[in-house]
Amino acid sequence: MADRFLRDHIQSIKPYEPVIPIDVLSKELGLPLDKLIKLDANENPFGMPPSAMKRLANLAFGHIYPDPEARYLKRHLSQVLGVPYQNIVVGAGSDELIDLIMRVILGPGEKLLNCPPTFSFYSANGQVNNLDVVNVQRKPDFSLDFQGIEQAVGSGAKLIFLANPNNPDGGLIPPEVINELLSLPVMVVMDEAYIEFAQGYRSLVSEVMQRENLIVLRTFSKWGGLAGLRLGYGIFPEAIAAAIMKIKQPYNVSVAAAEAGLGALDDLTLLNDRAEQIISERKRVMLRLEKLDFLSPYPSSTNFILNKVIERDAYQIKQALAQRGILIRYFNTPGLRDHIRISIGREEDNNRLLEALEALKA
Numbered sequence: 001m002a003d004r005f006l007r008d009h010i011q012s013i014k015p016y017e018p019v020i021p022i023d024v025l026s027k028e029l030g031l032p033l034d035k036l037i038k039l040d041a042n043e044n045p046f047g048m049p050p051s052a053m054k055r056l057a058n059l060a061f062g063h064i065y066p067d068p069e070a071r072y073l074k075r076h077l078s079q080v081l082g083v084p085y086q087n088i089v090v091g092a093g094s095d096e097l098i099d100l101i102m103r104v105i106l107g108p109g110e111k112l113l114n115c116p117p118t119f120s121f122y123s124a125n126g127q128v129n130n131l132d133v134v135n136v137q138r139k140p141d142f143s144l145d146f147q148g149i150e151q152a153v154g155s156g157a158k159l160i161f162l163a164n165p166n167n168p169d170g171g172l173i174p175p176e177v178i179n180e181l182l183s184l185p186v187m188v189v190m191d192e193a194y195i196e197f198a199q200g201y202r203s204l205v206s207e208v209m210q211r212e213n214l215i216v217l218r219t220f221s222k223w224g225g226l227a228g229l230r231l232g233y234g235i236f237p238e239a240i241a242a243a244i245m246k247i248k249q250p251y252n253v254s255v256a257a258a259e260a261g262l263g264a265l266d267d268l269t270l271l272n273d274r275a276e277q278i279i280s281e282r283k284r285v286m287l288r289l290e291k292l293d294f295l296s297p298y299p300s301s302t303n304f305i306l307n308k309v310i311e312r313d314a315y316q317i318k319q320a321l322a323q324r325g326i327l328i329r330y331f332n333t334p335g336l337r338d339h340i341r342i343s344i345g346r347e348e349d350n351n352r353l354l355e356a357l358e359a360l361k362a
């Protein structure tokens with residue numbers, strides 16, 4: 001059998017479960033694409049920003065390898081963020097950067113600190129890299145167990161990933177806890193994939209320059225409406241950025257992704273306005289969800305709302321919505337038993353979702 005050639009730890013990995021593509025789902029459910037409402041992967045419901053579409057329509061250099069530095073995009077990001085060019089690295093989604101960070105910091109068997117429930121790719125990718133994934137479970141309200149983190153750092157964990165706001169609950173880490181975390185001898189990766197939806201909360205981007213143990217990750221997938229093009233970036237201490245530039249695939253960011261990213265930056269005002277609309281829809285949806293006796297929604301600073309399902313079968317609710325063409329995410333892992341996560345869509349999508357949920361009342 002060919003599997004005898006495989007590395008042992010690869011054989012034991014359970015495959016990562018990504019969401020099913022929308023065209024595949026449309027066939028499986030027997031519903032036309034335009035009848036589906038995709039609220040299962042926290043994508044941007046308004047689509048790609050117009051300047052990105054225009055740049056893609058006029059793409060001239062698809063036959064030429066991309067710039068390994070993605071320098072135009074990095075220059076633009078450097079201006080927008082107010083951080084030096086050499087502290088930025090662009091990747092094929094923040095997923096790629098998560099992998100690269102693990103690879104420059106930890107060797108096989110070294111300890112990666114993970115705080116579930118959280119973005120499952122951290123531990124999945126830790127396993128791919130044959131790391132010792134040390135899980136310090138969050139408290140029932142999804143806040144961090146700081147003492148547990150301190151102990152894990154004391155026992156040798158060198159790297160911790162924290163989504164802020166967190167996926168799947170949507171909560172933020174209080175600033176005083178961030179200060180405490182940063183005082184520990186551990187490299188802290190703050191994954192700010194949803195920060196644009198956290199009203200009034202300050203990003204840690206500018207802090208990176210003041211510290212040696214902080215990395216901030218950002219993505220164009222959520223706020224930027226470019227999930228399908230795969231584009232993310234990180235702000236790193238200079239030595240870490242240089243190490244990642246050394247090991248990354250030379251052409252990791254495609255010509256199309258880099259152009260679309262520049263387009264998104266041309267459309268900053270529009271994208272911020274769309275984020276505002278999502279925030280105000282989130283508030284409206286939250287009020288309606290709170291009225292349903294079988295759901296208990298958690299406060300969210302993101303473009304999604306996590307709900308605990310009470311005295312009903314969460315999986316059946318997900319299925320009942322899918323029959324109506326509304327796709328949401330269902331969880332049944334420790335800390336997330338009987339939970340569903342609903343992304344915020346456009347007003348008309350949210351209305352259909354709310355009507356469908358209200359029709360499910362016992």
Ligand SMILES: Cc1ncc(COP(=O)(O)O)c(C=O)c1O
Binds near residue numbers: 092191
């Ligand atoms: C917390 C968090 N980080 C990163 C990602 C991945 O982002 P990207 O599309 O940039 O790889 C996600 C996607 O759901 C996420 O929830």
